[in-house]
Amino acid sequence: QVQLVASGGGSVQAGGSLRLSCTASGSIFSINAMGWHRQAPGKQRELVATITSGGGTNYADSVRGRFTISIDNAKNTVFLQMNSLKPEDTAVYYCNADLRRREYIGSPMKSYNYWGQGTQVTVSS
Numbered sequence: 001q002v003q004l005v006a007s008g009g010g011s012v013q014a015g016g017s018l019r020l021s022c023t024a025s026g027s028i029f030s031i032n033a034m035g036w037h038r039q040a041p042g043k044q045r046e047l048v049a050t051i052t053s054g055g056g057t058n059y060a061d062s063v064r065g066r067f068t069i070s071i072d073n074a075k076n077t078v079f080l081q082m083n084s085l086k087p088e089d090t091a092v093y094y095c096n097a098d099l100r101r102r103e104y105i106g107s108p109m110k111s112y113n114y115w116g117q118g119t120q121v122t123v124s125s
Contacts, residue, residue: 001026001027002026002028002064002114003024003025003113004024004116004117005023006119007020008020008021009020009120009124010084010121010122011089012122012124013123014085014086015084015085015125016085017081017082017083018082018085019079019080020082020119021075021078021080022036022116023075023076025062025088026101027101028101029062029101029102031097031098031099031118032052033050033051033093033097033098034050034051034095035047035050035051035079035097036093037094037096038092038121040090040091040092040118043091044055046060048067051071051078053068063082065121066083066084067080067081068081068083076096076099077101080093085123087125090121092120092121093118094115094116094118095116096113096114096115096116097114097116098111099111100112100125118119
């Protein structure tokens with residue numbers, strides 16, 4: 001089994017900073033990529049940022065230059081440093097992991113996608 005546990009959400013005033021982290025644990029062979037998505041009330045879930053195990057990154061236009069995603073491959077942990085936060089960044093943030101594992105002993109190695117529980121980020125004006 002695989003679990004993703006996220007932490008670091010909270011409430012902050014506009015212009016402030018927060019740092020989210022998410023750790024994948026369980027029967028994992030390797031991480032392909034990890035990332036963050038968010039969902040604001042009444043809106044669809046949207047991609048915030050992703051990072052590959054090799055360090056390649058991708059950001060939504062709305063957060064580029066303000067948010068930085070990083071990964072600690074040894075700890076299967078992804079971080080999201082969020083600076084210059086705006087009220088429109090208010091949302092539940094979900095981490096995501098694309099990883100390789102065997103479903104059971106002797107089964108072929110395959111890639112699977114997992115989601116963590118959400119963590120609330122609230123930015124007040």
